[in-house]
Amino acid sequence: MDFNLTEEHKLIRANVREFCEKFVDPIAEQTDAEPKFPMETVKKLAEQDLLGIPYPTEYGGAGSDYLSYIIVIEELSRACATTGFTLEVHSSLASFPLFKFGTEEQKKKYLVPLCKGEMLGAFALTEPGAGTDAGAASTVAVKDGDHYVLNGSKIFISNAPVAGVIIAFALTDKSKGTKGLSAFIVPQGTPGLIIGKHLNKMGIRGSLTSEVLFKDCRVPAENLLGQENQGFKIAMMTLDGGRIGIAAQALGIAQAALDESIHYSKERVQFGKPIAALQAIQWMIANMATEIEASRFLTYKAAWNYDQGLPYSKEAAMAKLFASETAARQTNRAVQVHGGIGFIKGHKVERLYRDAKITEIYEGTSEVMRMVISGSVLR
């Protein structure tokens, strides 16, 4: 057993930290407040080979492992949750299904530019009437010669307005529910693909999230990803990996909340001494540090399973459940440690508090995580 990160992992962390100090920290507040999508940062991430971290070099990736990718998301999210999440959607949700289920042709055409950072990716599964219950989808795909014609609407689709390609899910057999779902590669600019209303979010405000509408959207049959009616499996496998990414995002947010709290409690003087000398604060900090360490181990363990080729669905669910709830608790505590100043716009813990919440919701709510975990351990 070895809890040490490799020299490469340590270097990757140090380099991403430096990257964040230089390029992410200075604009994190603006990214949230305006809000503004961090396109310049995305371009710089591409220059650092960070848009295709766990994918092989022959597909334009860096050829690294999943743990490296997780460390990068953790560190980016520590500076700016929007930036960490943008990378997660791109790499986990858009690139992964192409890598895992795409044909050689499809990989060359879409995975390579995604990994090289020539374009961003998005993932369109959720619908107004089908969130956790993906089988209740109403978007349909009807075969018409050498095309599929998609009709329906998707909601909460992150990166959609800036994506070069969207992995979209639609029913090819309405009678079969989840077993009738298929995945399609829909490039931006496809006639009938309409990027709908931009959604004004509570947190990760710099991230672009919108509706996606399909109006007689004709997608070439060669853009079917995997087999017809294989969509649910593709979506679930994709989300399994994505959950480790969201766990890492939550971990970064929680770590930032702890960093801020340690700093502030040493500086803030009340009753003639720094508040860090008060037991009430010490206990909060101790709990924060401990829960974050536990989140980190769960998250890294899930990534390690992935890298070892071991099953990771349960581990990913545990990591996401624990890390996201930890992030929500720690950001709450961080605001409490800061008192009034932590409630003021422009203070980092105020942003962290809002950013943390979504990690308990997207890519599977905490309730779904508990379903996955119990389903696995009660089997």
Added chain:
Amino acid sequence: MAGIWVFAESREHTRELLGAGRELADRMGTTLGVFAQGASASKEYIACGADEVFVLPVLGEDEPLEACVPVLADAVSAGDPDVIFIGATARGKTIAARLASRLKTGLCSCCSGFVYDEGDKLLRMERMVYGGAGIQTVVCETRPQMATIAPRTFAPAPEQEGRSGKVSELPVVPESGVKVLDRLPRQRGAVDVTRAKAIVCVGRGVEKAEDITLARDLADVLGAEVACSRPIAEELQWLPEDVYLGISGKRVKPELYVGVGVSGQIQHVTGIRDSRVIFAINRDENAPIFEAADFGIVGDLYQVVPKLIDEFKAALKA
């Protein structure tokens, strides 16, 4: 032979080393020697405490000062001094390092103070390490004991009437492998921040070059000079490089230092730590400058400084 020998680029700096060297020579019961660039300084140096002056030959136009290292080394080998102090300027530090290497002896770089131990007749020399976070004490166990000393570490030796000393000339220096092609004198502003009684220092918290006027206005009220942190001079070039403060820039000892938007990295704080009173204004309450400050205001400098100017004006008028 024995003695304390000193060498620095400028006359002022040389006199400071003569001051420190004279005191030490008297305690050790030995003589004080000095290297001079050109014979004209000999009289002054003798009046300032030197017993012996070694006049370096005039160097060719294209020879750097470091070319004199072999001649210095030969003189030291012949004279066998106990201690050599060299002025810690860029050239001085280079000469000292090369000289120590030739002489196979130890060198205390940028010595900030020393204590002479009567017992083992060695100096306990102090210097800053870890960007100013630590003070290292070293002893040089080989002969001669060497140190470089920054300008203004010691008070210059006063001239005294009726002193006498020996003047000797050193031989011609051999040709150096490094040739000087050009010398571009520094565009010196009128200010010398190291002599200012009060300093208003500008840091990264200032958003635009034009906003430095805000600091100037404050400086005018306080009778202060304007200085800055390293990035303001080197990266942004909003102020000349001879006014940046820090371990690698100017080290200052004013009565009052006012940091305007200075975060206070240790490298900067090291350059200002001898200020008598430090006052800091910074938006970030976690900025390390507040740890190094006597007085601090956490706030937006654009709001605080104008009010501060008014308050100072009002208070000084009363």
Added chain:
Amino acid sequence: MLKTIACFKWVIDDADIRIDAGTRKLVLDRAGYKISAYDRNAIEEAVLLQEKHGGTVCAVTVAPSSAKACLKDALSRGPDNACYINDPSFADLAPAQTVSILAAGIKAGIEFDLIICGEGSGDLYTQQVGPALAETLGIPCITYVNKLTYSESDRRITAERKLEDGIEVVSAALPALVTILPDINTPRIPTLKQVLGAAKKPALNVTLDSLGPAGDPCLKTVGIQAAVMDRKKIRFAADAEGIRAAVGALLKEVAIA
């Protein structure tokens, strides 16, 4: 073909240094290590010269045997290979020892035209190793350089030295050694592929056995204490009342002309 050596030191990250309030001792046991910031400029400058003129870059360090992690860090920044001169006893070397070991290691098997060093190290900052190494190797030395060019036709370097009284433009024939200032360049952050590729680059392991004894330290460290600064650390509010109080407090302490 320009063969450049970039020297670097693996130093304690000074952001991790804590001070024990009771003993005034520096607490270093949980501190991380990194390539000294000035040496990152040295490596970057060597790589920039290589990008312009071709040739090779070798990153050389003298370090304790526990510092092996420094190799991948250095190699990820662009050098073709590294030379790791190490021994368990190399933890607290005096400058004279570092110089003699470095000189012996270079003489033993690294061909070079140019050696680039940082102006000093981020930990002890003695600024001695560069010039003393040049002296030991018997090659021309140019210190405090903030602009460096190489002329292929006559195999000379031209450098601008930033000195107290201005800029001195100098030139020397190779082989030579320069020490550089941090404003000479901005080191790039290694890309992920560079980090992953570092392990595949050759690193020469040189131990004390093959070089002979480290030599006399000349300088002995008696102790290192935390620098203390006793400051009042009084804070005032940013409102009108606070500012007035701050001015009052200042005027009590300092006579303003």
